[in-house]
Structures are given as C-alpha cells and as structure tokens.
Amino acid sequence: MLPVEDAEKIILNTIQPLTKTETVGLEAVTGRILATAVSSELDYPHEDNSAMDGYAARSIDLSAATSDRPVTLDIIEEIPAGVPPRHRLQSGQAARIFTGGILPLEADTIVIQEDTQRNGDKVKIFSSPPPGQFIRKQGSFYQAKQPLLPSGIKIGAPEIAILAAMQCREISVYSPPQVTIFSSGNELVNPHETLQRGQLVDSNQYALKALVQATGAMPVSLGIIRDDRKLIKGAIEEAIANSNLVISTGGVSVGDYDYIESILTELGGEIKINSVAIKPGKPLTFATFPNCYYFGLPGNPVSALVTFWRFVLPALKKLSGETQNLTPTFIKAKTEQELKGNGKRETYLWGNIRIEDGNHYFNLAGGSHSSGNLINLSQTNALAVIPVGINSISSQEIIDVMMI
Ligand SMILES: Nc1nc2c(c(=O)[nH]1)N[C@H]1C(S)=C(S)[C@@H](COP(=O)(O)OP(=O)(O)OC[C@H]3O[C@@H](n4cnc5c(N)ncnc54)[C@H](O)[C@@H]3O)O[C@H]1N2
Ligand code: MOO
C-alpha cells in the first residue's frame, strides 16, 4: 500500500496538461481555464475620476478653509459620469462633479458634498482636502500592457468582470478534457429499473458525472458494464481511444470478478498505482496509456467519492490546464467527537466544518462510516484526516481536515 502523499505525487507528476486551445467569447467563458496570459491596452481607471459626489477643486485654493472660515468658489460647470469636462479650473473655481465624473484639468482634489453649501453658482467649502483626495487616478489599479490575468486560472465572475471591463472579448482557453465514465458490476441497474433481489442502483455514475462536470471537463457515460472480461475490455478500449481520462468504478479489489487491473495490463496500460493506504479507497488503481490516463476507483460509493476528491480532482485540474490550487485545501479544526482511525491506512471521516468565533470545529456525520453508506454523506463539506498509526483521536483535539 502506497502512502497517500506518495500516490498524490505520482499522479500529479504523471499527468501532463492538455495543450489544445480554443477561442471563446466572453459569454461562454465561465469556468474555462485561461490558456494565454491576458493584458490590455487600457489603463484602469481609464482617466482620473471622482470617487465621490461633490466638487472638483484646486487644493491650493482651499488650504485655509475650515468649518468656521469656509472658502467660496465659483462653480463653472457640472460633470456627471459619462460627460467629459469642458473647462480648465482657474484659481477660485470649482466644478460640480458626481461619482465617476472625469476630473477637469488643474483640479487635484474632491470635496465631498457633505462638506459644502451651495448657493446658486457659488459653493462654500468647509474643509481643506489634501491633493488627491477621493480621486481615482488613471492607471492606479492597472497600467496598460502590464500582465492582467495569468494563464492557468479558472475563470469565474471576477475574471469575467475584468475581461469585460478591459474589452477582452475573445479569450484563449484550453479545450476541456473528454472524460469517459463507466460502472462495472453484474449487480448494478439504472435508477428507473425495477430492483431484483441482490441488485443495487449504479449511483457512482451519477455522482462522478456531476463531479467531472463541475471541473469543466466533458463527461461521456458508457453506463453499466457487466462483469464480463470481454465486455469490460471492449469498454476500456473504446474509452481510452476516445478520451483523455477514464474513470471506472468497481472491479479493482481482489475478488474473482475484479478484472480491471488485469485488463488494463493486457491492453498495454502501465499500472502506476494499485493500492493506497487510504480508508476508504484502498484498491485505487491508476494507469497510463500513450494518450490517456485511467483511474479505476473502488466500487463502494463513498470510496469512489473520497478517491475522486483526493486524487482524481487534482489530476483533472492539472490535465485541464489549471496551474493553481490543484491539491485539496486542508485546515486545522477541533473535533467535536472522538474519531476512530484504521491505524494502517490514512482514514477519511466525513462531516461538517463550522466556524465559531474564528475557530473551526469538525462535527462528524452521524450514522455509519462504512464505505458503503452514501446516505450520511449528504450536506457534508469536509473530511477529517486520521493519520496512519493513530487508532483514536479524542474529542476536542486539533485535527487536519480536508475541505470538499
Ligand atoms: N478480501 C478482500 N476484499 C476486499 C478488499 C480487500 O482488500 N480484500 N478490499 C475492500 C475494499 S477496501 C473495497 S473499497 C472494495 C472495492 O471493491 P471493488 O472496487 O472491487 O468494487 P466491487 O467489488 O465491484 O464493489 C464493491 C461494492 O460497491 C458496490 N458498487 C459497485 N459499483 C457501484 C456503483 N456503480 N454504484 C453503487 N455501488 C456500487 C458493490 O455492489 C459492492 O457492494 O473491496 C473490498 N473487498
Ligand atoms: O477502501 Mo474500502 O474503500 O475501505 O471500503
């Protein structure tokens, strides 16, 4: 059994990102991975503008202004957002300005409306603002031609806002990986089928499709493949020919119907991992083909999900071209219950993280922590990690928790 960290290293060192790119419009870029670093020809802000509603003025004219001895200025124009100023300020002059309005020449400060009293085309100023006050200087947030967004990041709402603001409308992103998913098992049926004795619904297929979709990759489901060497071999051949990554569940342990590893070898796959010291998920199998990676996940529903979160997700992110935050996020938390470890395998127990007064607390999901129990996984958001060699952790101890 390979230690978890070693398995993670082997997987991440083996996976090489796909290099195919495509150009997409802003409307379709959500969740995609940026393939080329972006810069813009525009400064941001594009021009000096006001951050407040008030008056644009020359600070030198106001150096003596106080609440008792206000200074009166002539208002020479009004500058709402979107209308360029027409005049240069002379000594003793101000321009009425609104948030986002462009500063007139010679103005070097903004007096907020609350510090003024208007009377027709004159305004009394009751404060002495320093130069630069409430001015958003051209290029102070971003200077044209500087790096704006690096390649390898996932594009979310902030990045879309930035690309839109900087008029980047055609964006080079990585083409998403094709991921084939299938379930192996004679006992499996689809959700709409009548269950006969001994049968079980193939839930893994649905969970894995959802997880793959969430990464931005393109899942293709081959459905349920019976435990028949020929059928499984055919499915794997088809999958590795047509996809960048394959995820199967079931058939990776030591039972008489567990064919996956031997078929992978028969087809020329290089088995990199076939057993990891993790609970749940021990028989995780990872193999490579010249143009495809293969994850044989254990059939137990929780084992399939835990091994996806711990190993497949970082692999899929790297394959997709992501370069940041590949590995899971671990935090420290105080456990609210006693936690039992397996001793020989790094144990992952599902539950919830709660934040109170700035401290993290881990609350173990109630009910059985069997890898066959998918029911109490619902609404969990974290996995407590019990290291190898530890059989029990007392309530209130600080533990490592993986966020899911
Ligand atoms: N003698 C040993 N037996 C087992 C070992 C072992 O080391 N020695 N390892 C156990 C561990 S740990 C796991 S995990 C499982 C993994 O088994 P397989 O990957 O071979 O999976 P199957 O045998 O096909 O199925 C296991 C279990 O999961 C259910 N299953 C399978 N596919 C699905 C699906 N798509 N959706 C829902 N449930 C599924 C299946 O009915 C079985 O109950 O092996 C242990 N055995
Ligand atoms: O590794 Mo298995 O996943 O313990 O049930």
Ligand SMILES: [Mg+2]
């Ligand atoms: Mg089995």
